[in-house]
Amino acid sequence: MAQPVNFGPLAQQPAYRLVSEKIRHAIISGEIEAGELLPTETDLAEQFGVTRSTVREAIRLLEHVGILGRADRKRLVVTRPCTEAVGRSVSSAMLMHQVTFEELWQVAMGLEPLAGKLACLSATDAEKQLLADNLVRTREVMADHDALLEAEIDFHNLVAQATHNSALLLARAPLNELFYPAWGAVIRALSPGERILVAHQHIYDAICAGDQGKAEEWMEKHMRDFRRGIEMGNLGFDQPVQG
Amino acid sequence: MAQPVNFGPLAQQPAYRLVSEKIRHAIISGEIEAGELLPTETDLAEQFGVTRSTVREAIRLLEHVGILGRADRKRLVVTRPCTEAVGRSVSSAMLMHQVTFEELWQVAMGLEPLAGKLACLSATDAEKQLLADNLVRTREVMADHDALLEAEIDFHNLVAQATHNSALLLARAPLNELFYPAWGAVIRALSPGERILVAHQHIYDAICAGDQGKAEEWMEKHMRDFRRGIEMGNLGFDQPVQG
DNA sequence: TGCTGACATATTGTCCGACAATATGTCAAT
DNA sequence: ATTGACATATTGTCGGACAATATGTCAGCA
Incomplete structure (x- = not known):
């Protein structure tokens, strides 16, 4: 009896997650060091080929855990999550x-x-x-x-x-x-x-x-x-x- | 000598954070139980009086920590963060x-x-x-x-x-x-x-x-x-x- | 020179409107 | 009862717009 083919769900992630993962990986791998400034949202949007809204959602994803913070409530900065976060x-x-x-x-x-x-x-x-x-x-x-x-x-x-x-x-x-x-x-x-x-x-x-x-x-x-x-x-x- | 008045920086949070905190609080306080479905983004936007984009950013803020997940990649659902998250x-x-x-x-x-x-x-x-x-x-x-x-x-x-x-x-x-x-x-x-x-x-x-x-x-x-x-x-x- | 203030610029936060893809519900046809 | 067609709802993504604010520049003045 032929086994019924099981394709399994192809999990295609929403773009904001992919972008988030890319940024997270770049940070964790040390490509971007802690304390360094992230490119502006518009830049990131261009680089990834998505809209600013999407980039913003990706950023929020990393913000709450403390990987990203803001230097002066303006520019985003890579931070090592403090214990409080x-x-x-x-x-x-x-x-x-x-x-x-x-x-x-x-x-x-x-x-x-x-x-x-x-x-x-x-x-x-x-x-x-x-x-x-x-x-x-x-x-x-x-x-x-x-x-x-x-x-x-x-x-x-x-x-x-x-x-x-x-x-x-x-x-x-x-x-x-x-x-x-x-x-x-x-x-x-x-x-x-x-x-x-x-x-x-x-x-x-x-x-x-x-x-x-x-x-x-x-x-x-x-x-x-x-x-x-x-x-x-x-x-x-x-x-x-x-x- | 009169003490110089110290106003201290008035920390006004961006709206997406306020919304996020409100949702988080509602969840933690048990107002919304785990497993329950969240209102739709449009609903939330109306309730909070902000745009859907803002609501979405607020949601992303909670998503990465595992407080929010999706039932079927469509509807958002309140989840108790699994140990993996x-x-x-x-x-x-x-x-x-x-x-x-x-x-x-x-x-x-x-x-x-x-x-x-x-x-x-x-x-x-x-x-x-x-x-x-x-x-x-x-x-x-x-x-x-x-x-x-x-x-x-x-x-x-x-x-x-x-x-x-x-x-x-x-x-x-x-x-x-x-x-x-x-x-x-x-x-x-x-x-x-x-x-x-x-x-x-x-x-x-x-x-x-x-x-x-x-x-x-x-x-x-x-x-x-x-x-x-x-x-x-x-x-x-x-x-x-x-x- | 060194400081001040006006101005242009850049960046973020927020809004609006739009559309595609997909899941859900309904209803007719078989 | 199952199937298929269709309308609907919801999310993901897009594009553009504007206000508020920080930054940089530069002329003007002591």
């Missing part, structure tokens, strides 16, 4: 998936201790100084819940940056956007400022001493505190986080 | 940041053992069966490098899915896109099929037995094998991965 898009996805605080916490348990551990190996003096400054500031604003939350988020960002690991920085981006903000409710409910500070202090000490085990251990403790705080405050540990 | 955008970011294999490996060391551990708690029988099937297939295609790589990637995806943790699934999405493909070179160079299979087998056993420690430990061993493979093959452990 990545965080935004991943966070959207997580929100739509109704990610619970517990799920986020588990991810944080995987990444934050790792960040602490790695920071021990690669933190520069300047970065240690920034951490020290953060500790001082944290102590100062202990009473102000909003400022405290901000300092807390900053601290973890600084630790992550001290790892000099961009992949880690990007992977934990959604934590900044969703996990720590949710933590704000705990701060308002339980005022755990002192406890936060102690943990941060130990983590800082460990990083300065290059003690990977201690950094990891205290980051884990710190994360477990988060969890306990959410549970004690009855703040919906197993509820979907909200943006 | 998220993986794509995060991967782009990582590529532009010249992420090295070592950096990715470190992230994998944070996430994959965690996935193994969590899978022990939540894997269903169906998921265990899928893992078992994967083991069989892996043994079958051991000689075919491409198929082996595919089976390898599948295995780790299955483990991750067995955690039922969407946040983890999304966070590790770029690994699928960048980390494991890079591993392909090792497979071709060293043919470590047997070694892969042994690790997978132990991980599978641990998950079936609910033995978190063993799952975590073997996943770590497995990851360390990756690292050693890259190093032994002199395949650029500290070089930027390429898409």
Whole structure:
């Protein structure tokens, strides 16, 4: 019996996608470097042989992920997606998936201790100084819940940056956007400022001493505190986080 | 002395961004559910009081991240961004940041053992069966490098899915896109099929037995094998991965 | 010289209208 | 019930147009 021929759907992409892919490829392959200016929309339209509208749609496709930004709200510029841009898009996805605080916490348990551990190996003096400054500031604003939350988020960002690991920085981006903000409710409910500070202090000490085990251990403790705080405050540990 | 008034730059967003944000918000807030069809472009244009072109640009803005997709290449539909879409955008970011294999490996060391551990708690029988099937297939295609790589990637995806943790699934999405493909070179160079299979087998056993420690430990061993493979093959452990 | 202001130019954001290709729905004919 | 013809709806693409704004140029003036 002759097999029925299966042609499969010939997926011809709309032009704006093709153009978008071409630009994306040119950027990723390094043909256009970060910081460089893109040709004008009219130029691109000519080069690709399509209309400006099409080019614009292609550009929008790349804009939201942060590959393209604008230098001065006029000329388009190739940018390396900042962690915030990545965080935004991943966070959207997580929100739509109704990610619970517990799920986020588990991810944080995987990444934050790792960040602490790695920071021990690669933190520069300047970065240690920034951490020290953060500790001082944290102590100062202990009473102000909003400022405290901000300092807390900053601290973890600084630790992550001290790892000099961009992949880690990007992977934990959604934590900044969703996990720590949710933590704000705990701060308002339980005022755990002192406890936060102690943990941060130990983590800082460990990083300065290059003690990977201690950094990891205290980051884990710190994360477990988060969890306990959410549970004690009855703040919906197993509820979907909200943006 | 009177403080000089600081007006700050009034950031008026272009209309296509406002429209995009409105749609995004409507989606995230659940006003429009996933799977639901969006109004037609002409409708949206009328509702927002802008032109269709503007609406289209707004839509493109959301399309690349996977919030919007098309049902049948015609009607637009609200979709929850699949891990591939998220993986794509995060991967782009990582590529532009010249992420090295070592950096990715470190992230994998944070996430994959965690996935193994969590899978022990939540894997269903169906998921265990899928893992078992994967083991069989892996043994079958051991000689075919491409198929082996595919089976390898599948295995780790299955483990991750067995955690039922969407946040983890999304966070590790770029690994699928960048980390494991890079591993392909090792497979071709060293043919470590047997070694892969042994690790997978132990991980599978641990998950079936609910033995978190063993799952975590073997996943770590497995990851360390990756690292050693890259190093032994002199395949650029500290070089930027390429898409 | 060095600064200011007027002017032309370039570029983006937005609008309008148009058409082709394609999917969907309707209805008659078989 | 299936088929085919036809009208309709929707998206993809095109072309042109204009306002707002940033940039560059250049004369004029202290």
